[in-house]
Amino acid sequence: MQWLYARGLLLPLMLAWVTSVAFADDPKTTAVPAPAPTAVVAAQPAPPTPATPAPPATPPLTAAMANKDHTTADHSRFEALQKDFKSGPEVTEACLTCHTEAAKHVMKTKHWTWEYIDKSGKKLGKKNVINNFCTSAISNEKDCMACHAGYGWQDKHFDFKNEKNVDCLVCHDSTATYRKLPGDAGHPVYERKEFPKDSGKFVEAADLKMIAQLVAKPNRANCGSCHFYGAGGDGTKHGDLDSSLKKPGKYLDVHMDAQGLNFSCTTCHQTDEHKVSGSRYEVTAVMTGNAHTRGAKDDKNPASCQSCHGDKPHQQNPLLMGQLNAHTDKLACQTCHIPEYARGGVGTEKSWDWSTATKMGPEGKPIATKDSAGRRAFDSKKGTFVWDSYLIPEYKWFNGDMNYSARGDKIDPSKTVNINQPEGTAGAADSRIWPFKVHRGKQAYDKEFSYLLNVHTAGEDETALWHNFDWQKAITAGMASAEMPYSGKFDFVSTEMSWPIAHMVAPKGDALACAQCHQAESRLKGIGGVYMPGVDGNKYLDMFGWAAAILALLGVIIHGALRTICVSRKKRGLACQRW
Amino acid sequence: MLKVIGGFIAGIVSVLVLAGTMMGSFMFREIESPFTVEETAARIQANIQAKKDKGWSLSGLRDPVKPLQAAGENALPVLLIEACSTRYSGPMLKDDKTRILSILMPCTITVYKKNDGKTYVGLMNAGLLGRMFGSKVGEIMAEVAADQASFIAFDPSKPAPPLIKGMPGAGGGAGKEAGGGC
């Protein structure tokens, strides 16, 4: 009895003590950070960028937040970072005093070179390809290079060898206050400025000292600052990557669920020497075998579902003999587990038609209109757009190789030009059925030389399309920058571009139901290369089989009828064989 | 004789079974829309607002998928457009015999996407429903049905209007203080 009483008293006391210890390091109350407390809380994504961040006089974040990476180094105490940095390159210089090899690593990656040489030796990468959106970065560097992991790439004279030009902060900023805007050739905002122009919204100057002191491992917002906003707007390009993934609910992505697993991009896209795994230029379309295991040497792409889940991930009643797992020889995981994309409310662009660009409003002035959901529908600068959300992917056999049209490739203007073409053979062991976002559009091509044109769109000069609304001048200038001949005659050609869908993985309960493929109105209608019960079948066998069954039925009916007649005739004393 | 009666009963049963299975398609109508879910809803909203002379106003716009998403699940988009007209609600709300029909208020039109990727509009068959509750309600609902038909008449030559979110409330026949249509 005595002991029970004592325990009753002890428990609340212990609880109180535990609680007080647990909350002792509340970041709000910690002005000067204690040396790296081992935080129990899982890494939280940085809050979304406010439209007008608070002025730098009152830093919105404390240094304690930098410790979320369980790091052993508190950068706010580093001598090299106790400096009022004036520019990005200055910060990089400071970073490199300790991280001596970091810039060398970055310089080998696509994030720096914007170039990729494929198996056939063809030069790809953002520097060389033409896409279906803003079309080309060449001659538009000042705008486009806002997303280059470097400083100052504004024309072809950019120094790719200068380590100070590497931008460390765009990936390692943990404050969500570091922004690089179009027009600044990759430099962050040094002075408060209005953006977009004439919008009344202002972007504050980046507090480089604070940002440098709070560097951390990249979170979703870091990667998202470019990859969510590709093609000049939230959700425009990919469809499976947009700002809704900064803090997604479980419904949107079961792994990135901010309240659950809370994966950052690099949880899957594991990096090595700053090289980020899993690129759309080198897609792992097929992966077999078990999940990677700790300790086992494995050089397979970590940014794949199978690297964690293996190729037999479904648990089923053993009597069903692994029916679901038996699908992995034909289907990519994404095909069932991303049943729709652009589910986060942002939506994505389905098409971009440049041929209507330069059309003016009723008063002869450039106009911009929005669709019912508030997304861009028309812009005199850019043409006509179609947007939607919760889109059903298009499915194609894919072996991981993308056949891109690079600048200068001949096209056939009588047909839709495939900006890129997923390669793959229906039913082949090296291919799987993948979901794609297919973005359609129209863009300018040279009527005589039959190739897509490089257009000088962005800029404040007289030749820029978005400034002067003159196609001829813009093309002439763009082609001059690209050092390619232009015949002087242009028209518009239909184009399309395929983007493999790999993000926005739905919870397992929302995976595609069997019948969404295995029925007449199948999502995989006409995909070929695989026999699908419920859809396919030999129609001659069916015809013959049913005909035979009906004949058999008719036969027994006639036989039975004759018997009945005979029985009744016999009852009346008549013979049956005489009629 | 037994056969005749049996046949009669069998006939009635089969008609009832048929009616039961067909009921859904009598009570509700589904039409395909050429626009996205948002644009379809916005165009319907604009059409409703164009019927101010008949007392129509928007009561609200609901997204029943939102709570599902909050629970960690997905469903293809659905938007419920709620509208009301005091001209029609008034007489029904004033009569004890028809007050129960307030259960159908406000008038809801649903816009949704299906797995074929197409947008559909779902409507209640107001005309048929009204006839089930006597001639007075029948007359009112016949007018509602006529108005409804105009709500889903789209003019593609007009630009897409913006979607009106939330509870617009004031305006139309609802009165400024009405807070959400009727």
Add this chain to the structure above:
Amino acid sequence: MSAVVNRIYLYKGYERFWHWSQAGLIFFMLFTGFEVHGTYEFWGFKTAVEYHIYAAWALLVLWAFTIFWQFTTGEWRHYIPSLKKVDAMIKYYTYGIFVHAPNPYQKTTDNKHNPLQRLAYLAVLSLMSPLVWGSGLFYLFYGVWQPTWLGGYLPLDVVAFVHTAGAFMFLIFIIAHIYLTTTGHTVFAHIKTMITGWEEIEEEHK
């Protein structure tokens, strides 16, 4: 024209259990199978597939027991084909049955099946069953053999074709089989025998 009725105990308890549970399972598998094939929608594809597979396992277990039973009891001998009196049986079904001629064959406990039946059941056992079960097991174990060398040679289309063809054969067999149950001395006589086990043997009163 009155008949003297002799009763013999033709079908033992296990035999009857086997027959009816097999009949039920085959009906069920035909029904679910044609749904999986896409002929109609009833349970929905997923459920139909699962039911079809569970029924297949149940039938396999039933067969395991039945094969054991056939050999331990010697009942398997009833399936040995014989051409004796086949012509008489054919003549009976195409002519005699209409003129109410006597069935040329009398069932006994030693000879449960008439020669045509023996041939039909032999066809079921040696042709239809191997087709359906062979292809069905390949279908079921797709995930096992597909990744091996066999996967390169055997497309699922072929497996499905054979399986469907077998299903049609069973469907036709069932139509004939059920009809022939009505050819006893009364319409339901054979079915009654299969339920109670007792066959009523009709003898013409001389």
